[in-house]
Amino acid sequence: MKGDVIKYQRDNIDTDVIIPGPYLKIHDYNELAKHAMEGLDKDFHSKVKEGDFILAGRNFGCGSSREHAPIALAYSGIKAVLALSFARIFYRNAVDGAFLLPIEIDENTYNNISDKDSLEIDTEKNEIKNLTKNQTYKMKPFSDLIGKIIAAGGLFNYKP
Amino acid sequence: MNITEKILARAAGKTSLSPDDVVFVNVDKVMVHDVSGPGVIAVFEKLKKKGMKIEKLWDASKVWVAEDHFVPSPDKVSAQNIVLLSDFTKQFGISKHFKYGMGQYGICHTLSHEEAMVLPGEVYVGGDSHTNTTGALGAFAAGLGHTDVAYVLLNGKIWFKVPETLYFKLNGKLPNHVMAKDFILKIIGDIGTDGAAYKTMQFGGNGILEMSVEERLTLTNMTTEAGAKSGIIEPDQKTRDYLAARGATKYDEIHGDANSEYEKIYEYDASELEPIVAKPFSPENIAEARDLSTTSLDKAYIGSCTGAKYEDLQAVARILKGRQVKIRTEILPAAISIFRKAMDEGLVKIFMDAGAVVGPPTCGACCGAHMGVLAKDEVCISTTNRNFPGRMGHVESKTYLASPLVVAASAVTGKITDPRDLK
Structure with a gap:
């Protein structure tokens, strides 16, 4: 999986800025995508490309249970969010709905990756290659169940 | 276990x-x-x-x-x-x-x-x-x-x-x-x-x-x-x-x-706890209400699953009884059963006599969706649960989270107020 990074150097990026409350009534996924990250970055919609990754700090996706958050990001083209940690509902929504990969990284990786860097992520080897800087980092492996749900393509395709 | x-x-x-x-x-x-x-x-x-x-x-x-x-x-x-x-x-x-x-x-x-x-x-x-x-x-x-x-x-x-x-x-x-x-x-x-x-x-x-x-x-x-x-x-x-x-x-x-x-x-230790306010833009950004007594407000909001249960409304009524609000004050009981009880027990009259508006149950403004959302630069004190950027309206509005007692006391003075300091 290859893509370019959109980096937000901050912790606690909450679901209210990922997709603000007034849009919760919308269930047209492409329409939601037009408002992704609107509370934090008005330019997100114009700069995001299919296959991009978001990079952020601690507790990404904290706040509400709105599945609109991973949906709005996924339908904007985001394939993975790399963060120091994730809020629990965002994490399971991303995985169970098979919208995008929530990838936990360490401080060093977070500091070494810059905005617009090109990455190649290999979830089998748990490796992230920075093609721009010619560096390689480790990602935190998915736990057993999470790995199986991702491999199945979401909770509904997973057979316990 | x-x-x-x-x-x-x-x-x-x-x-x-x-x-x-x-x-x-x-x-x-x-x-x-x-x-x-x-x-x-x-x-x-x-x-x-x-x-x-x-x-x-x-x-x-x-x-x-x-x-x-x-x-x-x-x-x-x-x-x-x-x-x-x-x-x-x-x-x-x-x-x-x-x-x-x-x-x-x-x-x-x-x-x-x-x-x-x-x-x-x-x-x-x-x-x-x-x-x-x-x-x-x-x-x-x-x-x-x-x-x-x-x-x-x-x-x-x-x-x-x-x-x-x-x-x-x-x-x-x-x-x-x-x-x-x-x-x-x-x-x-x-x-x-x-x-x-x-x-x-x-x-x-x-x-x-x-x-x-x-x-x-x-x-x-x-x-x-x-x-x-x-x-x-x-x-x-x-x-x-x-x-x-x-x-x-x-x-x-x-x-x-x-x-x-x-x-x-x-x-x-309960005796050491003080009235607390969470400042914008995070619930962890706390201060004692007394330390924010110069903060001017535009609006007080009493609503949501967090702060509009019957006892929350009773706390608000204790403060508002016989007093007038100085800023826009919205009170939305969290369920019809609570609204009815507040009416039967005279709380709604106290609220309306104080000048507040009383509305139907809704998550409305708590999640910035409708019915009381904040304008750019508006400052609100609220009994709700989140104060992230844009949570209650414009991304440049500000929400302070507090108890029903602090929100009601602040509604009376127009500034963040510890209920003990209300005259």
């Missing part, structure tokens, strides 16, 4: 569970509202397109539905969602659908206790992050997204990783000017918005035994703001009396073993 581990073990059909075990548990109750409901419907449509037949739910009698976020409908899309939800409950035979304008309705988490929809010992999941609230009744209560809720509706079970438990012990009874809201804001300030991430926050000690069920619900409600999976309080006689008054007497209580284990125990 502690209470959370025992509830999950029973629901997973295991004799024993430990933190980090991953299990599928049988769910006892599930809730959707007018945001997560249409989300579930969209998931069902997607599954049907892929060839799945969906003719009935796992158990419609265990499902209940609330209309709370976009009611009364502020626009055509929201109105359509309510129609969609009504068609859904009709199609699948869900009889417990609290419809606005048809008797009892209100914010889902408020109904969960007002209507005794959830009982001690149960596993309860809801399509809303503040589902944690109901853990104050001694249930495991956790919020999920709509794909997970759709899965529960069809299969009756869902996976959980057994959480570690952080235990918060309150020693002594809260002073009159301090409410449960001050205590939970203090805790969030101490541990941070991810201080309980993936964990359970349990509350106990003689200060909790002294506390009313409604105040306990404020504590568990805002465990969400510390990132917790759930919040829980062991049921006691107060819980039993509260539920009996709402017609629920049959349930199997679960209590932690004498040797219950907790990851960490935090102790607080």
Whole structure:
């Protein structure tokens, strides 16, 4: 999986800025995508490309249970969010709905990756290659169940 | 095992569970509202397109539905969602659908206790992050997204990783000017918005035994703001009396073993707690109300699952009685049953005499959706639960979170006010 990074150097990026409350009534996924990250970055919609990754700090996706958050990001083209940690509902929504990969990284990786860097992520080897800087980092492996749900393509395709 | 581990073990059909075990548990109750409901419907449509037949739910009698976020409908899309939800409950035979304008309705988490929809010992999941609230009744209560809720509706079970438990012990009874809201804001300030991430926050000690069920619900409600999976309080006689008054007497209580284990125990002395305010833009950004007494406000908001229960309104009425508000003040009881009681007991008259506006139950402005949202640069003090950028309206508005007593006192002065300093 290859893509370019959109980096937000901050912790606690909450679901209210990922997709603000007034849009919760919308269930047209492409329409939601037009408002992704609107509370934090008005330019997100114009700069995001299919296959991009978001990079952020601690507790990404904290706040509400709105599945609109991973949906709005996924339908904007985001394939993975790399963060120091994730809020629990965002994490399971991303995985169970098979919208995008929530990838936990360490401080060093977070500091070494810059905005617009090109990455190649290999979830089998748990490796992230920075093609721009010619560096390689480790990602935190998915736990057993999470790995199986991702491999199945979401909770509904997973057979316990 | 502690209470959370025992509830999950029973629901997973295991004799024993430990933190980090991953299990599928049988769910006892599930809730959707007018945001997560249409989300579930969209998931069902997607599954049907892929060839799945969906003719009935796992158990419609265990499902209940609330209309709370976009009611009364502020626009055509929201109105359509309510129609969609009504068609859904009709199609699948869900009889417990609290419809606005048809008797009892209100914010889902408020109904969960007002209507005794959830009982001690149960596993309860809801399509809303503040589902944690109901853990104050001694249930495991956790919020999920709509794909997970759709899965529960069809299969009756869902996976959980057994959480570690952080235990918060309150020693002594809260002073009159301090409410449960001050205590939970203090805790969030101490541990941070991810201080309980993936964990359970349990509350106990003689200060909790002294506390009313409604105040306990404020504590568990805002465990969400510390990132917790759930919040829980062991049921006691107060819980039993509260539920009996709402017609629920049959349930199997679960209590932690004498040797219950907790990851960490935090102790607080009630007499040392002060009225607390969370400043923009995070619930962890706390200060003592007295230290913010020069902060000017444009608006006071009393509403939501966190701060518009009956006792919250009583606290507001104690302050507003015989006084006038100096800034726009909106009071929205969290359920019709609470609204009615506030009217019958004279609270609504006190509010209106003070100049406040009283509105119908809705999540409306708490999530910045409608009915009282903030303009650019407007400053609000609120009994709600979040103050992220744009949470209650314009991304450049500001929200201070506080107890009903502090919000009401601030409404009277137009500045952030400790209730003790009100003349």
